[in-house]
Amino acid sequence: MKQAVPNKKSIPNRARMLISCPDQPGIVAAVSQFLFEHGANIVQSDQYTMDPEGGMFFMRIEFDLERLDERIAQLKSDFAESANVFQMKWSLVKASRKKRLAVFVSKEDHCLLELLWQWQAGDLDADISMVISNHPDMQGIVESFGIPYYHIPVTANTKEEAERKQLELLVGQVDAIILARYMQIISPKFIEYFPGRIINIHHSFLPAFVGASPYAQAFKRGVKIIGATAHYVTEELDAGPIIDQDVQRVTHRDNVDELKRIGRHIERIVLARAVSWHVEDRIIVHHNKTVVFN
Template sequence: MDTHIKNSTQPVKPYEENRARMLISCPDGPGLVAAVSQFLHEHGANIVQFDQYTMDPEGGMFFMRVEFDLDQLDDRLSNVRADFAAIADKFQMEWKLYPLKQKKKLAIFVSKEDHCLVELLWQWQAGDLDAEISMVISNHADMKEYVESFGIPYYHIPVTPDTKKEAEQKQLEIVADKVDLIVLARYMQIVSPALISPYRNRIINIHHSFLPAFVGGKPYAQAYERGVKIIGATAHYVTEELDGGPIIEQDVQRVSHRDNVNELKRIGRTIERVVLARAVKWHVEDRILVHQNKTVVFN
């Protein structure tokens, strides 16, 4: 019996019909919380979750995540956005407003190793990843049948050094205007600025090392040669600097001199899949704000 779900979109939960999230970043100063709270109150909204963080009360940055309910949200959302613009201008806010029932659309890029992809599919199937998996793109055909059993389109685009530019152009054409987030689930290819630019802070990579240690290729071999006692994995947004983008999540596990490179890889796979899944979940739940090359994560 095939138990896979044949729909790549999570159903809208009843409470999500009239719920929205607001993300705000701006220079810190007095009256910010009061202004946002008063605005929502005057518009009849009920705040159900409120997170805030200030980097430095003396001239630093302020970050806020607000989740609220508002009756007839669909009909009133445009007016709420227009009215809030005046407050945003006053406090120099960068802000976004997301209705919860508009699920973020994901494209997962994968190569031959399947553990991170499988974890994302499992969490999505269990209802823990509240998003739409719009497609999987791979430079290998190995997982085509498995992915399509979930009702998810699978695009096989081979990549060689000679065809890399053309392959990436095909990828751009496939994802264009169709996805909100690209997840590099052990894709094992360096993506070019042409792909990064339109998806700034919307491409998440899992690096099989506790960055900034052991950037680039074969980090487990590097770790083994160095004789480390802790290995880890890092989920980060992709920038033009190799493995140098804003870090979202990291985790580690102790190892010993008895663990060879293959053992490090085996241990590392568990860390990788958990760390990547956390980062993707936090992104689709609008829990991450990026400032310069750092992230504020309300989790």
């Protein structure tokens, strides 16, 4: 069984805050003053104001605080007051507390393997708690990484039952779900259990080529660049907030098989990057768009 090396980003006393609220003067001052008074040292701070007048304000802060473990509960409770003044939506987490992921996969293995490889190399700062698949194909490779594999077949008739079984495994056990070329549509009811916490890789440059067989669509249209898109899953198919996209040039020589081969390389890079940003608390979703502090 392989062991992931310790991730270098996991500094014991480091915490991360994400904040979004209506913009007004004094937010940065209040937050940084609060942290200073509590003895924290800000090591990274990013902010974005959607529109200086009357828009939204977004902020991400990384800070170090001695004995974070024992003090984080009090810190949160103290911050809640300031947060109310500014009508903040906010989160405050320990960086060392790895997020637990479930990876969903069907028959294509490249996105899963990239996540496993980056996890093992210490580049993906998360725990992969389980892999769930509607096919048995990848049981061997997944278990060789010491990760539980659940084969839950899905047919038109058993879909509801399958999702029930999946939820039994997932709820309370994982923080986010990664659809690593999982070729089943997730029901709205399922999504409600993990709002803003299901990431999908779509094998096209959205919003081009929504739906099935995007590489065949791309070939037919004769595009000169193909791409892939990682996005949060919402009720509307392939229409959720985009996290990341990447592309590669292609030519008239590339047939559909070749586009798929090239596309696999784009997909795995884009999905792994999006998952990294999610587990490192770099993403704030606002309406149907993302603010990514990377």
